[in-house]
Amino acid sequence: MKLLIMCEGPNEKKIMEILLANGCLKFSEDDLLGLTIYHARQIRTSAQVRTELNIYPGKVKVIRIGDKQSDILRIPSEYKSKIQSVEKYCTKPELEMLLIIAEGMESDFAKVKSKVSPKSYAKTHISFHGRKYDNSTEFYEEYFEGRPELLMKCIRIYRKINGAHEKDEHYLEELLK
Numbered sequence: 001m002k003l004l005i006m007c008e009g010p011n012e013k014k015i016m017e018i019l020l021a022n023g024c025l026k027f028s029e030d031d032l033l034g035l036t037i038y039h040a041r042q043i044r045t046s047a048q049v050r051t052e053l054n055i056y057p058g059k060v061k062v063i064r065i066g067d068k069q070s071d072i073l074r075i076p077s078e079y080k081s082k083i084q085s086v087e088k089y090c091t092k093p094e095l096e097m098l099l100i101i102a103e104g105m106e107s108d109f110a111k112v113k114s115k116v117s118p119k120s121y122a123k124t125h126i127s128f129h130g131r132k133y134d135n136s137t138e139f140y141e142e143y144f145e146g147r148p149e150l151l152m153k154c155i156r157i158y159r160k161i162n163g164a165h166e167k168d169e170h171y172l173e174e175l176l177k
Helices: 010-021 047-055 096-102 106-112 118-125 137-144 148-162
Strands: 002-007 060-066 083-090
Touching (some): 002 047, 010 060, 106 118
């Protein structure tokens, strides 16, 4: 069985690619459908995902990663027998929480979180190598790519401070070795 990793956005995809490239996940590239992670919310809207599903003859487990997990994955009828299960791994409230944790700003953010989103807080308070946070994939790549151990640490801390997700949602930490 192969894993189909579908990320809500390019930043989630970049985080997962960093973890995968550094051997931080419970699975390897060889376990992935098409040997890659996809930026895709739905199967029907991703030609790349559909092509890989058409080529691969076996069963597939879908892992969806993102902060907005309210949209339901619609499985096209031609893939219903192929897709064994779907799991959601949630990064809510937002992926920027990993940067806030990495900078040791959790307690400062906690004081304003009822008025300020993690994204807005990060844009105002976080910079790396003289560059202010700008919600770009490049920023995440520059920030975490050479420091996968920091990324893993932040993911683990995030789970401790975040509390419970919905019963059908998982944490990224559960995918780490």
